[in-house]
Amino acid sequence: MIRLVRQAWCASRLQVKIRLLFFVLCSSVFAAPAMALPLKKATLMPLWSPQAQFAGYYVALEKGIYARHGIDLKILPAGPGYSPEQTLKNGGADFAVLWLTTALRQSANGTRLVNLAQIVQRSSLLLISRKNSGIKRVTDLNGRKVGLWSGDLSLPPRIMFARQGIKVREVPQSYTVNLFLRGGIEVTSAMWYNEYHTILSSGVDADELSVIRISEQGIQFPEDGIYTMERTLKKNPALAKAFVAASLEGWRYAFDHSDEALEIVIKQMRAAQLPANRAHQKWMLERMRDLIMPSTAKGEHGQLNQQEYEAVGQAMRTYGLIKKYPDYRYFTGRPNAGSH
Amino acid sequence: MLVRTSIATKLVLVITLCSALIFAVILGYNYHRSRTILEQELEANARNLASSLVHRVETELVSVAKVVQGMARELETSRHTAQELNHLIKTTLEQNPELYGSTVAFEPFAFNAATRLYAPYYYRHKGGIAFSRLETAYQQLPYLYWDWYQIPRELGRMEWSEPYFDEGAGNILMSTCSVPFYGAENGRKQLKGIVTADISLESLTQLISSVKILKTGYAALLSRNGMVLAHPLKDAVMNETFFSIAEERQDPAMRELGRKMIKGESGFILYKSMVGVRSWMYYAPVRSTGWTLAVVFPEKELLENVTRLSMTMAVMGLVGILLLTAAVVSIARSITKPLRLLAAATDEIAGGNFDVELPVVSSQDEVGLLSRDFQVMQESLKEYIKNLTETTAAKERIQSELKVATDIQASLLPRLFPAFPDRPEFDIFASMDPAKEVGGDFYDFFFVDPTHLCFLIADVSGKGVPAALYMMVAKTLLKSEGQRLGEPSRILSCVNTILAEENDSCMFATVFCAILDTETGEVQFANAGHNPPLIMDGAGVRYLALQAGFVLGPMEGTNYATERLVMQPGDTLFLYTDGVTEACNHADELYGEPQLLDALQKAPREDLIALVHTIRADVAAHAAGAPQSDDVTMVAITWRGKEV
Numbered sequence: 001m002i003r004l005v006r007q008a009w010c011a012s013r014l015q016v017k018i019r020l021l022f023f024v025l026c027s028s029v030f031a032a033p034a035m036a037l038p039l040k041k042a043t044l045m046p047l048w049s050p051q052a053q054f055a056g057y058y059v060a061l062e063k064g065i066y067a068r069h070g071i072d073l074k075i076l077p078a079g080p081g082y083s084p085e086q087t088l089k090n091g092g093a094d095f096a097v098l099w100l101t102t103a104l105r106q107s108a109n110g111t112r113l114v115n116l117a118q119i120v121q122r123s124s125l126l127l128i129s130r131k132n133s134g135i136k137r138v139t140d141l142n143g144r145k146v147g148l149w150s151g152d153l154s155l156p157p158r159i160m161f162a163r164q165g166i167k168v169r170e171v172p173q174s175y176t177v178n179l180f181l182r183g184g185i186e187v188t189s190a191m192w193y194n195e196y197h198t199i200l201s202s203g204v205d206a207d208e209l210s211v212i213r214i215s216e217q218g219i220q221f222p223e224d225g226i227y228t229m230e231r232t233l234k235k236n237p238a239l240a241k242a243f244v245a246a247s248l249e250g251w252r253y254a255f256d257h258s259d260e261a262l263e264i265v266i267k268q269m270r271a272a273q274l275p276a277n278r279a280h281q282k283w284m285l286e287r288m289r290d291l292i293m294p295s296t297a298k299g300e301h302g303q304l305n306q307q308e309y310e311a312v313g314q315a316m317r318t319y320g321l322i323k324k325y326p327d328y329r330y331f332t333g334r335p336n337a338g339s340h
Numbered sequence: 341m342l343v344r345t346s347i348a349t350k351l352v353l354v355i356t357l358c359s360a361l362i363f364a365v366i367l368g369y370n371y372h373r374s375r376t377i378l379e380q381e382l383e384a385n386a387r388n389l390a391s392s393l394v395h396r397v398e399t400e401l402v403s404v405a406k407v408v409q410g411m412a413r414e415l416e417t418s419r420h421t422a423q424e425l426n427h428l429i430k431t432t433l434e435q436n437p438e439l440y441g442s443t444v445a446f447e448p449f450a451f452n453a454a455t456r457l458y459a460p461y462y463y464r465h466k467g468g469i470a471f472s473r474l475e476t477a478y479q480q481l482p483y484l485y486w487d488w489y490q491i492p493r494e495l496g497r498m499e500w501s502e503p504y505f506d507e508g509a510g511n512i513l514m515s516t517c518s519v520p521f522y523g524a525e526n527g528r529k530q531l532k533g534i535v536t537a538d539i540s541l542e543s544l545t546q547l548i549s550s551v552k553i554l555k556t557g558y559a560a561l562l563s564r565n566g567m568v569l570a571h572p573l574k575d576a577v578m579n580e581t582f583f584s585i586a587e588e589r590q591d592p593a594m595r596e597l598g599r600k601m602i603k604g605e606s607g608f609i610l611y612k613s614m615v616g617v618r619s620w621m622y623y624a625p626v627r628s629t630g631w632t633l634a635v636v637f638p639e640k641e642l643l644e645n646v647t648r649l650s651m652t653m654a655v656m657g658l659v660g661i662l663l664l665t666a667a668v669v670s671i672a673r674s675i676t677k678p679l680r681l682l683a684a685a686t687d688e689i690a691g692g693n694f695d696v697e698l699p700v701v702s703s704q705d706e707v708g709l710l711s712r713d714f715q716v717m718q719e720s721l722k723e724y725i726k727n728l729t730e731t732t733a734a735k736e737r738i739q740s741e742l743k744v745a746t747d748i749q750a751s752l753l754p755r756l757f758p759a760f761p762d763r764p765e766f767d768i769f770a771s772m773d774p775a776k777e778v779g780g781d782f783y784d785f786f787f788v789d790p791t792h793l794c795f796l797i798a799d800v801s802g803k804g805v806p807a808a809l810y811m812m813v814a815k816t817l818l819k820s821e822g823q824r825l826g827e828p829s830r831i832l833s834c835v836n837t838i839l840a841e842e843n844d845s846c847m848f849a850t851v852f853c854a855i856l857d858t859e860t861g862e863v864q865f866a867n868a869g870h871n872p873p874l875i876m877d878g879a880g881v882r883y884l885a886l887q888a889g890f891v892l893g894p895m896e897g898t899n900y901a902t903e904r905l906v907m908q909p910g911d912t913l914f915l916y917t918d919g920v921t922e923a924c925n926h927a928d929e930l931y932g933e934p935q936l937l938d939a940l941q942k943a944p945r946e947d948l949i950a951l952v953h954t955i956r957a958d959v960a961a962h963a964a965g966a967p968q969s970d971d972v973t974m975v976a977i978t979w980r981g982k983e984v
Contacts, residue, residue, distance in 0.1 A: 145494075174481060182499065184490060184494030200587075201566070205599070277580050277581070
């Protein structure tokens with residue numbers, strides 16, 4: 001299959017330039033395939049605005065990996081004001097990066113989403129407080145002012161609080177960590193790859209912070225995954241497969257060439273007029289590597305682990321967030337595959 | 341081979357090195373001091389500059405804060421309708437040109453029970469004042485959750501927001517001053533909302549960016565999170581924090597510095613700036629916002645003048661040292677040149693050439709003195725050598741003459757033994773070892789008539805030539821008078837008479853004179869002050885007891901007595917001078933008469949030659965090589981009897 005795709009790509013290149021370079025190419029090795037398939041147009045909406053969290057996709061696009069897999073990809077703008085799940089639902093994007101919890105919620109509401117690949121294998125959510133506030137373990141959070149993001153990002157901590165029987169004073173949290181830095185809240189939600197480093201970059205030392213990792217509290221919630229609509233998958237399964245293969249290849253390339261990947265990401269950030277901080281993006285890319293490259297026990301990277309999927313589904317059902325969740329095989333787009 | 345170091349080289353080395361060292365120390369101290377002074381001055385300047393900048397920023401911020409606080413008080417004192425509220429906000433904006441925008445944002449249902457969120461916002465737009473409603477403008481995230489609202493709300497006090505880009509209005513960097521205002525609800529103080537005023541940071545950052553210090557020195561502004569707000573590195577502004585730069589550079593010291601800054605400390609330090617240049621930085625806090633203002637001076641530019649001055653001084657010093665070296669070389673040459681010439685001349689003189697020309701030195705210094713002394717020395721040496729040559733020549737002549745005299749003297753004494761081989765009735769043997777070239781001792785023997793042998797031994801006072809001459813006279817007289825008179829006492833008297841006449845030099849001689857009758861063995865003898873001889877006969881060996889008599893020469897009219905002795909066949913008379921008995925060894929011990937007697941007793945009698953040689957050897961053994969002052973003379977005679 002891969003060979004076919006590569007041939008298709010070679011052929012398409014040929015077609016583009018065929019009139020100009022006909023004679024040259026006729027004598028070249030690339031001239032062999034006679035059939036020329038056009039690149040398939042596709043769109044991707046990431047979960048958030050450009051940053052190293054999505055380095056794999058930007059790198060794959062920039063390095064021509066998608067084109068090599070026969071895809072003419074456009075990465076849509078994202079960030080505040082954009083909803084990838086809505087865009088996916090109304091057909092504005094062929095693919096989207098979503099959290100597993102978001103996807104499950106959408107599925108429970110009847111949106112027929114398919115998880116094509118699970119990129120971030122575990123929860124990167126942290127609850128950070130200053131050491132001098134005396135918070136050491138989860139139970140210390142009881143009665144504290146805790147900053148929580150709105151939407152699905154707050155699910156893992158809420159489930160954790162419920163499991164531990166803790167009541168916190170919830171304070172809605174914005175996209176900055178300033179409320180925490182100024183002392184408006186005692187505990188802030190933070191992504192390991194993002195806000196944690198932002199706090200460090202604001203002059204707070206790591207040893208001044210007390211960090212609770214959600215993933216260490218028995219909450220194994222995989223995060224970013226590649227999703228598409230069931231109908232899109234049915235219409236063109238090869239495209240979806242090629243997209244996933246190219247995206248994973250993009251990630252591997254990004255990790256193997258981190259400096260180049262950073263340049264690509266920062267270029268995207270500048271284009272989007274976002275503050276671009278290399279040290280921060282470097283941290284983010286390194287953490288994404290930790291989160292994406294799976295531990296040996298979990299199998300191939302890019303795969304949604306069935307047990308974890310079930311655990312998340314059950315947890316969400318238990319806490320009344322969803323009534324039901326789809327079968328793993330349907331959810332991962334392989335209704336005919338045997339259970340494993 | 342050792343290199344011979346000349347005085348000039350030594351002088352040049354020592355003086356040049358010393359002066360270079362002194363100069364280097366002075367230069368180093370000067371550089372260090374100038375630098376310290378400059379740094380002190382710099383710190384003061386930096387502090388003043390930073391203070392004035394901080395003051396200007398602070399003034400603006402404080403005035404804005406006062407406006408917002410005024411609005412909050414106004415809102416707390418009375419309830420405003422929508423129109424009144426809009427009027428208040430708009431008028432405030434109009435009256436305070438430094439404000440960019442202003443809003444009064446209410447807590448849910450705080451404006452009225454029917455409206456959940458209410459936040460009228462006036463802002464400058466295209467030269468006029470535009471109006472907007474934030475509760476509708478912020479669709480994604482209600483204004484309730486924005487930092488400018490949430491932070492003062494949670495903290496319950498005025499807050500300046502972290503600077504941010506306002507995306508709605510031309511990407512202007514701004515900061516918002518937010519003041520919570522309260523109302524009384526059922527007698528309880530209740531938060532009603534937040535009053536804000538936005539200020540554009542463009543003019544502030546421009547003010548700070550416009551600061552130019554030296555060539556590339558600059559001022560920078562950091563936010564409370566360490567975010568770069570104003571800095572010559574445009575890419576860093578609102579992208580990098582002081583800490584992310586420290587992280588990228590892996591510079592923990594820079595991170596520590598940043599932490600001091602955001603804590604509101606101030607200080608003056610040398611560090612590696614964000615541009616990567618070693619720089620001095622003075623940083624001071626902007627109190628109302630918690631920002632940090634820093635004034636940065638590149639160290640290199642600061643020290644440029646000091647460095648240039650030091651370089652100039654170094655060049656001057658180098659030229660000076662070179663000149664000094666040249667001067668030292670020239671002086672050293674002027675000293676050593678005559679010295680070298682003198683040394684060369686000395687070598688010549690040492691080689692024996694006393695006529696070599698000495699260098700002419702006209703200077704009045706030590707070298708001139710030495711040169712002149714050298715000339716005098718050369719003259720003296722020449723004179724001395726001349727004298728020495730002459731003296732040596734004279735001495736050599738005298739020596740050769742003395743040698744002749746010695747030969748003559750020796751030839752005067754009978755030296756052929758056996759002296760009378762045809763006369764078996766007696767044996768005679770004599771020896772003389774002069775202490776000097778010519779001696780004062782002598783002996784003689786001759787026949788007065790065919791049966792009478794006169795033999796004598798004498799010792800002239802003094803030594804050397806005078807003694808030899810006197811001896812010649814005495815010997816000649818003694819022989820001629822002896823042959824004429826044939827009687828010892830008369831011989832001595834006659835000779836004394838002749839010698840005493842015109843004896844101005846007062847010289848004298850001791851003489852023992854004897855005449856042997858070869859037929860009878862009778863010996864007539866007279867003594868003129870000489871050592872008594874020894875007789876060796878059948879009774880043994882003994883000194884002859886005889887009249888001493890007066891020495892010949894000093895006094896006229898001295899009479900001498902003739903004494904007699906009859907020798908038996910085989911008896912031997914042994915005559916000697918005081919050179920024998922007074923022979924000294926190194927310990928100044930005399931040979932002495934007892935030892936002579938002893939030696940003669942042991943010596944063989946039969947052979948006179950052996951006898952004399954035995955005594956001579958014994959005396960020499962006593963002396964053991966010590967130089968003798970007197971001649972050693974011995975005469976031995978044996979009578980054998982008439983018919984042998």
